[in-house]
Amino acid sequence: MKAVRFTRFGGPEVLEIVDLPAPHPGPGQVRIAVHAAGVNPSDWKKRAGQLDEELPQTMGHEAAGVVDELGAGVGDVAVGDRVFGLSEEGAAQAELAVLSHYAPIPPSLDFAGAAALPAAVETATRALDQLGVGPDSTLLVNGASGSVGGAALQLAAVRGARVIGTASPANHDYLRSLGAEPVAYGDGLVERVRVLAPDGVDLALDVAGSGVLPELVDLAGGPEHVVTIADFLGARQHGVRFSSGDAGRALHVLAEIGELVESGRFSLPVVRTFPLDEVAEAHRVGENGHARGKLVLTVSRS
CATH class of the missing domain: 3.90.180.10 (Medium-chain alcohol dehydrogenases, catalytic domain)
Structure with missing residues (x-):
């Protein structure tokens, strides 16, 4: 073959x-x-x-x-x-x-x-499970316009969470279509997020690995409320959890995602x-x- x-x-x-x-x-x-x-x-x-x-x-x-x-x-x-x-x-x-x-x-x-579907939904679900995202959560996703980020936004919304996502302005309409409130990444991120969430967010997920873990820790109120899938060295430096399949994978989502796709609540x-x-x-x-x-x-x- x-x-x-x-x-x-x-x-x-x-x-x-x-x-x-x-x-x-x-x-x-x-x-x-x-x-x-x-x-x-x-x-x-x-x-x-x-x-x-x-x-x-x-x-x-x-x-x-x-x-x-x-x-x-x-x-x-x-x-x-x-x-x-x-x-x-x-x-x-x-x-x-x-x-x-x-x-x-x-x-x-x-x-x-x-x-x-498989890698994006498993990675996103694993991170959401590790963060404990639920209906009373406000979640910030850094790097929300890619496949994992977009999956995380939608799956968090299905759980009843409020979702805020960072992306370039060109992708803001796309994030809105996924049920998220968009903010631009780059300098001034903390201030822009606080316009939407004055008291900060409950949880933050870093998908982009763009060196913003200190800002996410600030917004989420501590490193224990932040997970990254893309910044291994930054996670060690700032005490943030690095999500990998080594600690257990969210394989349950493979059987669950079909119903969400068919009901129109998830697309990739x-x-x-x-x-x-x-x-x-x-x-x-x-x-x-x-x-x-x-x-x-x-x-x-x-």
């Missing part, structure tokens, strides 16, 4: 499409014929050697497709079902992928739309799709741009 792989660290040019043996699912897993796979910032960090020193490496943690092989003990889906989910092997950008955690694709979504735009063999270009666009939704690779099944 064709799959994305790299044998040396570097820029997008190190990515290759190679032939690899077809994987097979273990107990509780399913294999899918991949139709679409999500692209995430962690992909280019991995490619640059920031996450794992081993070589070679495959790519991709989320995909959507059609089940074509079942692992032992799987009884909740059948061969031929449309599913989306997460690949623990990090090998979802391929013609075939094993999913360790999966759910049925919401009927209203195509494969690309479904492939955009796919900004652009690329054929699998244009993965390097997808990385360039992702690294150089400020996409407010997801980039997705597609696998031709004609």
Whole structure:
């Protein structure tokens, strides 16, 4: 099968499409014929050697497709079902992928739309769970126009929270469409947020990693009320919790997100799709741009 792989660290040019043996699912897993796979910032960090020193490496943690092989003990889906989910092997950008955690694709979504969901909704939900976001919360999301930020805004609103999001002015109407009150990022952020929330906010989530943790700590009344998913060093410096899957993942959201999608309470735009063999270009666009939704690779099944 064709799959994305790299044998040396570097820029997008190190990515290759190679032939690899077809994987097979273990107990509780399913294999899918991949139709679409999500692209995430962690992909280019991995490619640059920031996450794992081993070589070679495959790519991709989320995909959507059609089940074509079942692992032992799987009884909740059948061969031929449309599913989306997460690949623990990090090998979802391929013609075939094993999913360790999966759910049925919401009927209203195509494969690309479904492939955009898993990483964004799991990351956002994990952070919201860690913060304890609920109906009496005012949540500030820094970097709210990207896929994780947009997911966090909507999922917090579903919980009944008041949500404030930072983004460039060009994305403020988009944040309003997600139920958030927008503010511009940059110098003067604290003052702008206090115009909306004079006493500050209850909780803050940093998605952008843009060096604003001191401001978020100020607005939220202490580091214990702030979580970052993007600023590991800043978290250590300022006593803020850094959210990673190592402490437990919010996998419950995979089974829950379909109802929210179908009821119109959650959406995640796919900004652009690329054929699998244009993965390097997808990385360039992702690294150089400020996409407010997801980039997705597609696998031709004609």
